[in-house]
Amino acid sequence: MARTVQITFDCADPGATAAFWAEALGYRLQEPPAGFESWDAALDAMGVPPEQRNDASAVLDPDGVGPRIFFQRVPEPKQNKNRLHLDIRSAVGLEGDARMAALEAEAQRLITHGATRLQRFEPALPLDGGHLVMADPEGNEFCLD
Numbered sequence: 001m002a003r004t005v006q007i008t009f010d011c012a013d014p015g016a017t018a019a020f021w022a023e024a025l026g027y028r029l030q031e032p033p034a035g036f037e038s039w040d041a042a043l044d045a046m047g048v049p050p051e052q053r054n055d056a057s058a059v060l061d062p063d064g065v066g067p068r069i070f071f072q073r074v075p076e077p078k079q080n081k082n083r084l085h086l087d088i089r090s091a092v093g094l095e096g097d098a099r100m101a102a103l104e105a106e107a108q109r110l111i112t113h114g115a116t117r118l119q120r121f122e123p124a125l126p127l128d129g130g131h132l133v134m135a136d137p138e139g140n141e142f143c144l145d
Contacts, residue, residue: 018057
């Protein structure tokens with residue numbers, strides 16, 4: 001039996017981190033529960049105090065194909081390099097200079113949303129067409145591939 005996957009990020013600011021990843025992936029923020037016009041209204045009804053309202057957030061693929069991505073507040077900061085990371089496939093089908101130009105353009109777009117460019121790997125065919133290593137606003141590494 002096949003299973004679905006949810007990807008979870010530990011972070012200091014779930015709302016901001018979710019907004020970044022929604023932008024990066026073309027996802028949307030998860031809407032409040034049915035019957036509520038906003039998350040504040042839903043959280044009021046649930047009795048969640050204001051200081052806990054940024055404890056979690058989630059983003060969804062608008063087409064319902066990709067996994068839900070959940071963001072949860074944790075007290076400790078990021079300590080080391082990720083052992084798992086996401087690859088954002090932003091140059092599929094492109095090769096050489098055209099591929100690297102598309103990756104650089106996407107890197108610049110994401111930098112305006114808080115990402116940091118960490119490293120560029122030139123094409124090393126046949127296995128690697130070139131990629132960029134980036135970090136989200138909280139330092140979580142990801143690749144533009």
